[in-house]
Amino acid sequence: MKPSDTSSSVTDPSVLDAPVLHVDLDAFFASVEILDDPSLRGRPVAVGGAGERGVIASASYEARRFGVRSAMPSVVALRQCPQLVILPGRFDRYEEYSRRFHAIVNDLTPIYEPLGLDEVFADLTSLARLDVRPLAAAAELRQRIGDELGILSGVGLGPNKLFAKLASKRSKPTVRDGVLVPGPGVVYVDPATRERWLNELPVRALWGVGPATAERLERLGLSSVRELATVDEATLRSHFGPAMAASLSAMARGEDARAVSPHRVNKSIGHEETFATSLVGYDDVLVQIRRHAGVVARALRDSSQVAHTISVVIRFDDLHAVRRSQTLSFGVDDEGAIAGVAEALAESVPLNAAVRLAGVSASSLRAREGSQVQLAFDLSSAPETLSVEAASRAAQANRAALRDAIDDLRQRFGRSVIAQGSDLTSAEVHVERQRGSHAFGPSTEGSSDTQ
Numbered sequence: 177m178k179p180s181d182t183s184s185s186v187t188d189p190s191v192l193d194a195p196v197l198h199v200d201l202d203a204f205f206a207s208v209e210i211l212d213d214p215s216l217r218g219r220p221v222a223v224g225g226a227g228e229r230g231v232i233a234s235a236s237y238e239a240r241r242f243g244v245r246s247a248m249p250s251v252v253a254l255r256q257c258p259q260l261v262i263l264p265g266r267f268d269r270y271e272e273y274s275r276r277f278h279a280i281v282n283d284l285t286p287i288y289e290p291l292g293l294d295e296v297f298a299d300l301t302s303l304a305r306l307d308v309r310p311l312a313a314a315a316e317l318r319q320r321i322g323d324e325l326g327i328l329s330g331v332g333l334g335p336n337k338l339f340a341k342l343a344s345k346r347s348k349p350t351v352r353d354g355v356l357v358p359g360p361g362v363v364y365v366d367p368a369t370r371e372r373w374l375n376e377l378p379v380r381a382l383w384g385v386g387p388a389t390a391e392r393l394e395r396l397g398l399s400s401v402r403e404l405a406t407v408d409e410a411t412l413r414s415h416f417g418p419a420m421a422a423s424l425s426a427m428a429r430g431e432d433a434r435a436v437s438p439h440r441v442n443k444s445i446g447h448e449e450t451f452a453t454s455l456v457g458y459d460d461v462l463v464q465i466r467r468h469a470g471v472v473a474r475a476l477r478d479s480s481q482v483a484h485t486i487s488v489v490i491r492f493d494d495l496h497a498v499r500r501s502q503t504l505s506f507g508v509d510d511e512g513a514i515a516g517v518a519e520a521l522a523e524s525v526p527l528n529a530a531v532r533l534a535g536v537s538a539s540s541l542r543a544r545e546g547s548q549v550q551l552a553f554d555l556s557s558a559p560e561t562l563s564v565e566a567a568s569r570a571a572q573a574n575r576a577a578l579r580d581a582i583d584d585l586r587q588r589f590g591r592s593v594i595a596q597g598s599d600l601t602s603a604e605v606h607v608e609r610q611r612g613s614h615a616f617g618p619s620t621e622g623s624s625d626t627q
């Protein structure tokens with residue numbers, strides 16, 4: 177495996193031109209599965225739920241040639257690619273690879289920030305004194321990841337997180353008319369290219385703009401970044417709340433003040449409980465999820481932190497567990513916000529057996545800063561300087577931003593059809609038990625066989 181290391185630009189930027197690097201592993205879960213089972217190489221492979229309500233979480237490029245992509249319902253994926261191999265997720269294994277990936281990035285700079293398991297932002301500013309050239313460093317990083325992990329990746333270099341992430345996306349292979357076209361591997365976005373992208377990109381390309389937020393922007397006649405840039409922040413505030421409005425406005429100008437926050441320990445705050453009597457059905461499970469969300473919210477506020485990622489874990493009587501996460505573009509420390517996201521995650525998990533354990537955790541933690549734009553989800557946490565009326569408006573707008581995030585989440589996973597335990601056939605439960613951990617919806621017999 178020999179990654180190519182061309183770039184979008186003939187210039188050789190300095191660290192000051194390209195202080196932020198974003199690296200994203202290609203088809204991560206699927207790539208790990210292929211590494212562990214070389215007989216899968218060259219075949220269309222996906223990780224996800226193979227059952228009727230399953231969703232694709234990761235697809236190999238071979239599968240993408242057939243139009244299979246993540247977040248696609250598995251039934252659609254199988255229709256487009258009947259020979260698709262769908263495997264259940266093995267998070268322990270992915271975490272192992274992720275740790276090795278982080279260790280390689282750490283050799284470049286300790287100032288890096290993981291985003292999920294397969295993406296990292298790194299701040300190269302401190303390397304200026306060493307006369308590190310960003311393009312060379314990025315190519316070398318990509319080479320090492322390829323050599324040591326056996327996984328290809330794409331690297332973006334830019335002035336901030338926004339452009340670095342957009343650039344890494346451009347560095348990836350693409351599929352055109354069913355043919356896989358290799359990407360450049362490393363992309364540096366120079367100032368002229370930045371202008372061009374801002375003129376060309378749809379709003380949904382922006383950070384934190386999921387399908388629901390994009391739809392709301394489009395209803396306001398704002399489907400491109402260029403159009404978004406013509407609207408002042410005050411107008412956006414009345415529709416999206418102060419935090420989202422500030423972020424949208426800045427991004428439309430190509431600005432992004434978010435710093436790369438170095439990863440120290442794998443920090444998370446979580447709360448879970450194993451029940452004396454297993455729970456059946458969503459009603460009881462959601463009560464527990466809300467309770468755990470409250471505990472997590474209090475722990476966050478006590479430690480003056482906000483969380484950008486909320487996860488739920490549900491473990492069934494047969495000991496298989498489902499874990500789902502959602503990363504938000506804004507930090508939350510409020511019980512209502514955390515419960516809202518956690519409940520939507522829990523509702524997306526098919527309850528095909530009695531539930532033995534439920535838990536909620538918060539990760540991607542950041543210190544709550546005074547200058548940080550805080551989302552106020554209830555009046556008590558609104559800044560004191562606001563009038564009651566303004567605070568009420570702000571809280572309402574922020575709830576709208578949260579609702580959009582939850583809508584995006586539901587679109588991503590597909591909403592689980594609520595099935596009571598009593599509706600299940602013993603065959604379905606049996607299949608679940610055989611297959612072990614399913615993070616992306618239940619499998620049905622035969623559809624994910626790889627033997």
Ligand SMILES: [Mg+2]
Pocket residue numbers: 200201202203204294295
């Ligand atoms: Mg990736």
